[in-house]
Amino acid sequence: MAKPPKQIPPAGSSPPRPSTDTPHVNLDNVSNIRPGMHLPTGEPTLTGHSSSRTTEHDAGNRQPSVEVSEMLPRQPPHASGIAPEASPRPTSPVFIPAHLALRLTPAAASSQGIRRDGRERTYVDMREGTAMVHQHPDGRFQLTSASELTHSGFLVERIRGTNLWQKRQAITARRPHVDEPDTQADPGKRPRLNEDDASTDPAPLADKPSTIAQPLDLSNKPWRNWGQPTKPTGGQSVEIDGLHYPIVPQIVRSNTSIVCIKHPRFNPERFDAFEQMLVDDRTLQPRWAARGPDNQWRFTDHRLPFEKPLTQYVADAFECLSGPSARAVAKAMFRESRGAEVINGEGLQALSQTFRHWQDRAMPAHRHLADPLLLLPVQPIISDGTFGGRIVLPPTTGPSLQRVDFDPQKFSQQWSEYTAAPGAASLQKLFYNILVKSGYTVSPPDPSLLEHSLVFHREGLDSLFVLKLPLVSPGFIPRYTRPGSELTSSAARMTLDETGQQRLNALLAQDKVNYLVGGIQHPSPDQPTLFILREG
Known part of the structure; x- marks a missing residue:
């Protein structure tokens, strides 16, 4: 029996193609906000992409993966055939x-x-x-x-x-x-793509003006998208308009009025990371949320909690400080606001309130943060066989705040006057000018006081500072007088009226007199610095 002839396809046709569809790859014043105050209400405006479900993988020890196909529109099967020009x-x-x-x-x-x-x-x-x-x-x-x-x-x-x-x-x-080769670009002028030479300056803004003059525009309320529809399984959170927002850890009681909402991409725990965030992108910082009279939490979106890096706040308030000292003070404040290396919500509120106090005195400052000199530790006096011993000068930089240094370039006129006629009286006048420039109220220089002491205080701060200016030897300071002896001398008592003596006695009884030692040091021949540290 003859076989039927084979079916020959018409010319120009192609055999059937199997399906090759490519699978789709998956405040202003936060301290004044209290329960019972009326806060503005409003429905939050949610923007951006959202997903009704996400795919979870039993990854074991694998890195977590992000499945994005659920949130992006699928392309038609023929999309891969579209020319780049038509995309x-x-x-x-x-x-x-x-x-x-x-x-x-x-x-x-x-x-x-x-x-x-x-x-x-x-x-x-x-x-x-x-x-x-x-x-x-x-x-x-x-x-x-x-x-x-x-x-x-x-x-x-x-x-x-x-x-x-x-x-x-x-x-x-x-x-x-975008897929064409860059044939017209000048090789010598092309922007660098792999910028591995990123700045490693430990204090990038310490000696620079603030990079922001006005508060950022917060009208778009981006933090509205930081919430989740379900309560997080770990950590603290508050509910605002039906969404759950993780907060910076703090003790939340029934009368807690303020918490700090965390950004999903940043956890403000340690100083270095927090400071770098304020340099790179301040929008990642936490935002205030306040409890209203109905016991419901609401955002307070008047301004960013921190409008510049912490180092810049210190440098602006104490303009004579050296760059490393400004950063050391900011780091010490960050730690002391909490009492530990890791910050919490109360610590962030204390920092913000203190910086606002420095700027406009609109609110009281926390006493332990109100002044850099209060953050200084007491330096030990080492016995050297003489009457009083010596204080070894700590290094100008270190892991913790040990001293504050003043940069002569920031008070060049006063420094020139001192170098033209150096001496104990001139040094006393130089420190007097620096302290006045730093916002202190200083008693007039009195050469009759022991070791050319200066007595000063800061308005609104219930503390008294006494700064001695002894001779400084290379690497150490000889101590021949006891702390407080300058106040009990007859010369010092004669300068005070009856009210002044009563106030001095009260401060002495409450241990609110801080004894300091200062002078000039030359870490290098061409780079002098003026320092203050704390003694007994």
Whole structure:
């Protein structure tokens, strides 16, 4: 029996193709807010992408992965055939939800601020949120999403000295197609893509003016998106308008009026990280929430709690301090506000209140934070076989605050007057001018006081300071007089009226007199410094 002829397909046709659909890859014054006060209410406006469900993986010891297919629109199966020129160009990044961004590796773990999920896909933090990026072979980074095969986002670059990224304006404006080679770029003028030479200055703003003149515009209320629909299983939180917001740890009682809402991408625990955040992106800092008369929590969105780095607050209030001293004081305040290396909500409130006191005296300062000189530890007196012993000068920098130093370049006129006629009386006058310039009320210099002492105080602070100016030897200070002897001498008593003597006796009885020693040191021949430290 003859076989039927084979069916020959028409010319130009192609055999049937199997389905190859690519699977989609998944305040102003916070201390004045009390229970019972009326606070403005309003429905929060939620913006950004949200997901009704997320996929959980039994990852074991694997890094957590972020599944983003649930939050991005799927492309049609033929999308991979679209030419790059025809791909839609988004006008803004597609940000992943904040609670998923928490599952990425931290930006600080990469020299470029690159974050990764469990599948080694890359993400970057921008000021508005976290977005996926693709790195081209030539080193360029381009925004993309897990649901697209042709990368359609604009190019981005890292902001120098930070872990934040931004749109690469110059390149996108010159080239209409992001996938074209950069043949017209001048090799000598191309922006650097791998900026591994980020600033490592430990005190980047200590001697610089503040980088912000006015409070940031908070009208868009970005913290409205920090909440979660379900209560976190660990840590403290408060409920605001049906969402749960984690807070900086603190003791929350029935009469607690203020808490600090945490940003999903930042936990303000230690000084270095908190200070760097205030340098890089102040929008990551916690925000105040206040308890209303109905016992409900609400945001207080008048201003940022901290409008500049903590070091800058100190440098602005005490303008004669050296840069390292300003940072050391700020670090000591951060620690003493809590009494530990890790901050809490009450500590952040105490810091903010103290800085506001320095700026406008609108509220009282916490006494233990109100003045840098109160933060100084007492230096031990070492016996050297003489009457009184000596104090070894601590180093100008160290892990903790031991002394405060004043930079002569910040009072150059007074320093020039001293160097033109050096001497004990001139040194007393020099320190008098520095203390007045730093906001203290200082008694007129009296050469008859022991070791050319200066007596001064700060308005609103119930403390008295006595500064002795003895001769300073290289590396140490000889001590031949006891702390307090300058106040009990007949010369000192004669300068006080009856009211002054009564007040002095009361301060002595309450142990509110602080004894200081100061002088000039030359850590290097061409870099003198004036210092103050605390004795017994």
